[in-house]
Amino acid sequence: MFLIRCPWCGERDIAEFAHGGEAHIARPEDSEELPDSEWAGYLFLRTNPKGVIAERWNHQAGCRRWFNMLRNTATDDILAVYKVGEPRPEVSANLPATPSGEAAIGSGNDAAKVMAPGERGGPVA
């Protein structure tokens, strides 16, 4: 149950928001000249990363504004929220050790549930 910070209204339950897919996919200006493959890219191709994704959300039940959010899809950790038009912030995230692997912690992976002998304890900084 995400707790999302609307840039205007503050932290709200996910129930108030509508998801708008991957962010920073600009609608091609000169679609006329665009090859079919590139238009298909705009329509359909997505990075769908396991890691940090920039995504669009709309505070549908609140101020009805669209905004962008950085989230780690390997952990669902929300890393940043920023307004449309603002540049994508630099963030550091708890990323998977291997491309298809799981984040060291906070993932849904079944293998990552137990600390390896000698693994550092204590809460995540």
Place this chain on the structure above:
Amino acid sequence: MQRYNVVSLIREGLRGHAGWQPAWRFPEPKASYDAVIIGGGGHGLATAYYLAKEHGLRDIAVIEKGWIGGGNSGRNTTVIRSNYLNDESAAIYQHALDLWKTLGRELDYNIMMSHRGVLNLAHDEGEARQLKRRVEANRLNGVDSEWLEPEDVKEFCPPISISPAARYPVIGATLQRSGGTNRHDAVVWGYARAADSMGVDIIQQCEVTNIVVEGGAVTGVETTRGKISTRRVGCVTAGHTSVIAAMLGLKLPIESHPLQALVSEPVKPILPCVVMSNAVHVYVSQSDKGELVIGAGIDPYVSYTQRGSLDIIEHQMAALVELFPVFARLRMMRQWGGIVDVCPDASPIISDTPVGGFFINGGWGTGGWKATPASGHAFADLVARGEPNAIAAPFTLERFTTGALVAEHGAAAVAH
């Protein structure tokens, strides 16, 4: 392969079950294989099985990063049906249904295929119109499918409420009698055992970290257990399809969403069939153990955490209680999530790629389980011959460029 039957059970029973063989080996990865299948789920193991059985390819490795069947295969609600709208879909899902019918015997492993019937409910005129259109198309495609009036729905599925006073009254339903459910683990294990017995190496706890490409073609894969050379790689990693493709710099028309499911405590038989409703977003069946197995819609965002939101479950339960008031006091015993790779047209991708020798079988979204045998069958054919057969052809990546999508949102709107 050691035979499984009553006789062997009794024999082993008398000797303390000392004589059972391992269902599969735990081989070390070899330096090279004719073909490498990434992903030890139902689709991946089926692919390896048919490669070995029908294309004589025995030098195959199935690489699984965890334990076989631990992804969507072990998390889905095992609804089997083929009543899809488009000819292309009907072809592949019906092919699967035909294979399911005899798979248990073929694999010598009881997959508990139960043709108990699948109801798709209509709650308003628009839905009824769409479902009737599907029934008609199904009939002409040789897919068993019929339209039931509310009273017939009630007769086929007694616990359901057909009260006209309901917020979403049941005004009819389609029924596919040959549809039903089966046992997901058994399918995975059955395919694994059969493939292993034909020489396929099933390598668990081994994760692909990179795919080696030379001159535009695959030459091998790097794994957490060393490099493996091969000229053919089949990617069958469901939710992680985009992640593997990204190793090759490929972007796909896929987004990976959480899909949740849950089971109730086991109760004596009460639900004789599978019931699905798009309008209220819930689908339910009862397992052989007695648990009600319930699914709903996907969460709207991309996530690989195999977790979803509770509010999806709350809506799902409200919908279930609305349809089945007598289930209200039963209890949710266990909930979980999977990662479903969804395509824009709610149809799968079975395709070659710009990279020579690299093939993708994914994008099954919420409906992959029912297709498992046909998916493996068609994909094995693609991996073996390098080009799609008639069943796979409509599902290549090309369709997203030409626009020839196979739109199945109506038939696949609710997870199943």
Place this chain on the structure above:
Amino acid sequence: MADAPFRRSPLFHRPPIQGEAGALRIEEQPFVGKFILRADPDAAVEPLRAALGLGLPFDPLTSSALGDTAFLWLGPDEWMLVTAPADAADRAATVRRAVSGFHHQLVDVGDYYTIIEVAGPKAREALMKLTSLDLHPRAFTPGMVTGSVFGRANATIWLPAGSAGEERFRLLIRWSIADYLWCLVAHAGREWGVPEQVPVKGETLTVG
């Protein structure tokens, strides 16, 4: 006689109800004047202050009020003007004059929304059964306004400032689902003795 125009509010059929000892009181406030104003705040604030003696609330979730007239912040360039039923036309005209000089939008939504007033010592607790908003007195203070989800419906909740004595929450809800929300609030009040309210139903949905 039938010829004379008559108005009906969406909750015409719902007389006020309350729980025991007024623990929770629910009542419709029909025909309150409501207008959506869209404009660039920087351009609009001064002309409006001059015209109405009432500033536009800049900060999210806030409202500004003068007597029965108030501006509710709905978004960075969106407000709701709320007025007493009788003043609606005048106030709207005043605002329209004030902002006529620049790009704006002023839309009458007086009948689009009605107001369900929820008051009484249990009001916050009851409303928390409908919304995931934090309505604790520390978190939701007089003067605050925001949109949220209430049950399965979107609505705007507003706690007018300085409503002397007890707090009267106002739910701005669309005409077509006002009856649903009314019954949902009533359900939340059941434990304090609010009578059960059943949504209007019984329509024939199936044709024999």
Place this chain on the structure above:
Amino acid sequence: MSKHGYRLPRGGLIDRTRTLRFSFGRQTFDAHPGDTLASALLANGEHMVARSFKYHRPRGILSAGSEEPAALVEIGADRARSDPNTRVTEQEIFEGLKARPQNCWPTLGFDIGALNDVIAPFIPAGFYYKTFKGWPGWMAFEPLVRRAAGLGRAPALPDPDRYEAVNRHCDVLVIGGGPAGMMAALAAGRAGARVMLCEETAALGGTLLSRDPEMLSVDGKAPAEWVAAIRAELESMPDVAILTRATAFGYYSHNFVGVWERVSDHLSPATVPQRMPRQRLWRVRAKEVVLAAGSIERPLVFHENDRPGIMLAGSVRTYMHRYGVLPGRRIVVATNNDSGWDAALDMARAGGEVAAVIDLRSEMAPTHLTEAARRGIAIYGNATIVGTEGRNRISRVAVRPLTRRGGSSRPVEIECDLLAVAGGWAPNVALFAQSRGKLRYDEQIEAFRPGRSWQHERSAGAANGFFGMAECFAEGARAGADAARAAGLDPKPLAIPTVPASGQIGQGPIRVIPELPSNRPKHKIRAFIDLQDDVTTKDLGLAVKEGYRSVEHAKRYTTSGMGTDQGKVANLNAFGFLASVRGEAIPAIGTTTFRQPYKPVTFAALAGQHVGDLFAPRRTTAMHDWHRAHGAVFEPVGDWLRARAYLKEGESFHAAVQREARAARATIGVLDASTLGKVDVRGPDAREFLNRVYTNAWLKLAPGKARYGLMLGEDGMVMDDGVTACLADDHFHMTTTTGGAARVLGKLEDYLQTEWPDLKVYLTSVTEEWAVVSLCGPECHKLVSDLCDGLDADPEKFPFMTLRDAHVGGVPVRVFRISFTGELSYEINIKASYGLWLWQQVMEKGAQYGVTPYGTEAMHLLRAEKGFIIVGQETDGTVNPLDLGLIGMVKMKGDFIGRRSLFRPDSMRDDRRELVGLLTSDPNMVLMEGAQVIGGEAESEPPVPMLGWVASSYFSPNLGRSIAMALVKGGRKRTGEQLWVSRRDGAPVAVMVTATDFLAAREKADG
């Protein structure tokens, strides 16, 4: 003692002054307020209460809480209020409680299903995967298997009870009301934090209530007194909420926790106050969480360890001190740690005859040894249990040394009616694991404990692996203060309650043996791991042997830990045994996933108040009451209810639709069109904006004029349509479909905010501000003129596709002359609150013209006569404007949403499905909507090639024949061709392909 059965003469927190009656099966028993069903049954000497899932073996009460794996019964007096699989250890007693055994036939004592136990050797783990494949096939066996499976029975009637969900935010959520949890709540509460304290049972206190008040004091008080005092202080804090009978069942992302409160399950349904719900779902969003859910005791794994009368030692203490019940008279205690000794001595003090203490360890605490010796308790150190006896209740235990010195030593047999086992305590880490924290295996306690936190939580007390009472107090205080600080408050240090030295003791050193040795051959040992699903060590061994080595595979293959208890007491033993057979360490093989919910939660509680009448809103218009009062049949359109037809007395739906459709072209028809989406579009760039969102051109539309517009998705497929009118140069009134209104506005706002922020345009929905009365028919301009003060609606003066402002009875209205039927038609918009009045005016003033209200069905029919499309009926997301023959609607110059997609190869195919008309040769034959169009008069063998499908089909009263529209491959080129429409029941129907405007065709024909 016999007089009270097994009730102790004193002690316990029950109210001995009152006696309640309850029944179990056919028998009726006495109990006291404060009893659980379990303590009451035990007090009456009833150990065996259930049968296991697979072998139907007798099952007794193992534990005293929610971890109970086996003691499940069905409760409830009637067929609506019955609850299967209820744990007797949690159900509180009330007057008249009715409980029944389940999963047994004919009786609990004599159960046919127990035959499974006889053939147990032949039905090991996963046997069903190995058989039932061949003739006659699974479908033949499945019904038998299903009947044997399942536990209780679902209710037969709908649930009469009420439920609700409640949202809460707090600074600190404390889960668990034991010593640690209470201290945590106190620390946070005194710091002024908003605190929620959730306790699963009926009372705060936790382990404190399971201790002998004579032995344990807290700050010099009896534990119960101390608990009462702290509770009183907590209750005095305005921002502290205490929930009892409330289980935190799910820890979700971003510190969202689901709490399930049983508000009235402990009361007789007859006495539950009407106003109270049965259960509540608390949806808690906590800044910080303290996990203090205590620990769970594990059983020992030995041959025949599953008989009724074998209980967890810690639970026996709970029954003694919380409920005043000692569930045995002659007792043997088997332990692998110190806590078993404390239990044994407890029982002895309470008057139980403790025959022996069996300890797996050879090193035992001297204090225990001396005290036991003083009490004449036989002591077996470094010993094991090799077997037990007793059919429906344990009667004898066989003991021998663990390590045999010189040859076999004959086991010693000890008579007993209660065997208390103490296998060591495991921190209750379920919620910590759900929060996605990482577990750490601690060899000291041979169990998992919280390792690395992920969300904003911390564990305290036994849940954190600290079992001593003093430790728990200190841990709780620490965690509470820590949480309050993290939530931004400034907690002060708390005085830690003092307890006597005896209270300090935890479990001491522990010796875990995955499977205790027996005198029988290994494969003959039946040592149970999962008491509910009958999983033995043998089953787990078989799983590993057959290759199901991963814990997940082994779990699924044997179903260990997959019962209603989800393996709370079983899992750790299962992991330990798996690790031992795999020759690995437990942390190396890992654990299965701790899934939500911590324990089963009713569907109804999760559904909350959003069921029945409150399931979902139904949107209705201002004229709704009139429609209802005049025989309207409604149809749901999205959330709206729209009048579909108005049935007169004794009139059929079909007849009504025909009558309405006829009237709309003969005299005057009136339709409630209020539900159409309406958007106020304003700004200097409004025209440009419309030009980008519609397929057609908008730059030149003059004020006062209206135009039909088509909207696409970027994929080029038709998404919505509607008429948009120009009110002023920079001001437009847009309409959308009823179902598409929200989607369209959302999409347009999206484009404005994210793609075209440069455009100066504001959008505001006005859908429900306006009630819309749509008049249709050759005469209708007269009625419009009559209604509107000073408006001459004469078609000559009020041209098509224009609008006028006017008044009706002094009320301002906006009149559009537009048509969705091809007939002369006007739409009057009035403020919604006047809608009903206007409608009544129309009916009164229209009477002289024979005005007839018509519903959506007639509207659909009328537009079909004219060949107009309905988005969602003629379109299905795969249809573009060219397919609909609306090329005229597509501007050649300038971009618009979806334009590029119209030039993709597939959009340019010449065999795309195109919208055409279909006429059957038999004018009375009405095609079925959704029927498929084929190329021949006979259906070949499947698959039959399909050319398209029938989208709309009606009998048109105005044309006196049936009409249909269909999407057909290369359809327009086929105009004039004959095709066939297939039918389930009968030969394909011959149809003629025509244009879609049937009215125009008729007029042409008529010349």
